[in-house]
Amino acid sequence: MRTLASRRQLGYRIAPLRHGRPGPHTMISPIRTVAPGESAGSLARELEAGAVLLFPDLPFPFSDFEKRFTERPFADGKAKNVNIRGEAAELRGAAGTPEEQEALRQILIRYRAFARDLIGTYLPDYADRVSLAGTSYRPFDVDRRKLSWRRDDTRLHVDAFPSNPIGEKRILRVFRNINPSGEPRRWRVGEDFGSMAEKFLPRVPRYSALSAHVLAALRITKARRSEYDHLMLHLHDALKQDETYQASAPQADVAFRPGATWVTFSDLVMHGAMGGRYMLEQTAYLPVAAQADPALSPQRILAAKLGRPLHA
Ligand SMILES: [Fe+2]
Structure with a gap:
């Protein structure tokens, strides 16, 4: 007889396909170049499809004063990135004089507005539904110190946040390479x-509503981890x-x-x-709805693979 614990160790089972046909073939995510002045058209649908x-x-020009932020890192080195959060746009992780830190903060505020405008122009149906979260300045080369495999972002992964359950939201990100010397972001x-x-x-262990409740009660997670969050964290790892x-x-x-936005x-x-x-x-969050x-969301794709809705 299996104990509850050993049963939970078993991985998820993929539901048989309803029509007995294999799914579409594997597709590598396409890079879709958007021409200047192109209308929004089907861009949201293409984005949703991967x-x-x-x-x-x-255009996102820097003043002469601001060019220093791409010549050396203005970061305290404690965290990977410098960022602003919330309406107050409090700057965290920065280095430099008070004048320099304020200028860097203003760049991030301007970049947040740039990202909002981009969404408004090219993804207009998202404009009123999206909520903008953190804005970051990333001056350092990709971290190649072998801290741990879990934090190694050179490995292929999908984003999942361990302490911040996502639930029915999507993670939409707007990146821009501001390297001054021609170096691409690879x-x-x-x-x-x-x-x-x-x-x-x-390979993913079964979800336990009880352990999700305990993690939230202990404040290890900011809210109760849904089955979707459980799946995404385990897939990431x-x-x-x-x-x-x-x-x-x-x-x-x-x-x-450099100069590219994606x-x-x-x-x-x-x-x-x-x-x-x-x-x-x-970073921006968009409700699945x-x-x-x-149906193209990871939430619904996972539910379809398991042949049932996910536990909320
Ligand atoms: Fe990532």
């Missing part, structure tokens, strides 16, 4: 989320831990040149940051 939208040269992108999930779901998958999974190299759902698109320094990044097609 594309990275690339805007090669939207990424790898991987296969589509559904193909990845089929391989990894059987299982992906990063699998050296064979990292080396041999379907993937493509991408180089984002937008993607980082909870859906498999990515690894391989190199480059000096970047700006805006605000998508053009909610």
Whole structure:
């Protein structure tokens, strides 16, 4: 007889396909270049289907004074990034004189407005539904210190936040390479989320509502972890831990040149940051219900693979 504990150790089972047909073939996330002046058209739908939208040269000029922020890192070095949060836009992790820190803060405030404008122009149906979260300045090269496999973002992964349950929200990110000396930001992108999930779901331990409740009661999580959050954290870890998958999974190299802006759902698109320094990044949250097609969300893809709704 199995105990409750041993039963929970078993991985998830993929539900048989209703029509007995294999799913679509594995697809590597496409890089979709958006031409200047192009109308919004179907961009939201392409983004939701796993594309990275690339805007090669939207203007975001720096003043002469501000150019110093791409010449050396104005960071205290304690955290990976410098960022602002919330309406007050309090600056965290920065270094420099008070005047320099205020100028850096103003760049991040301006970048947040730039990201909001981009969403308003090219993803107008999201404009009223999206909420903008942290804005970051990332002056350091991709972290190659082998801290731990879990924090190694050169490994292909989808984003999941351990202490901050996401539930029915999507993670939409707007990146910009501000490198002054021609150095690209280099990424790898991987296969589509559904193909990845089929391989990894059987390795994920079953969700326990009880342990989610305990984690929240102990304030280890800021809210109760849903089954979706549980799945995403375990997929993130299982992906990063699998050296064979990292080396041999379907993937493509991408180089984002200085001046490029790119937008993607980082909870859906498999990515690894391989190199480059000096970047700006805006995180935004979008409710699944605000998508053009909610069925394309990782929340609904996982439910379809398991053949049932996820526990809220
Ligand atoms: Fe990531």
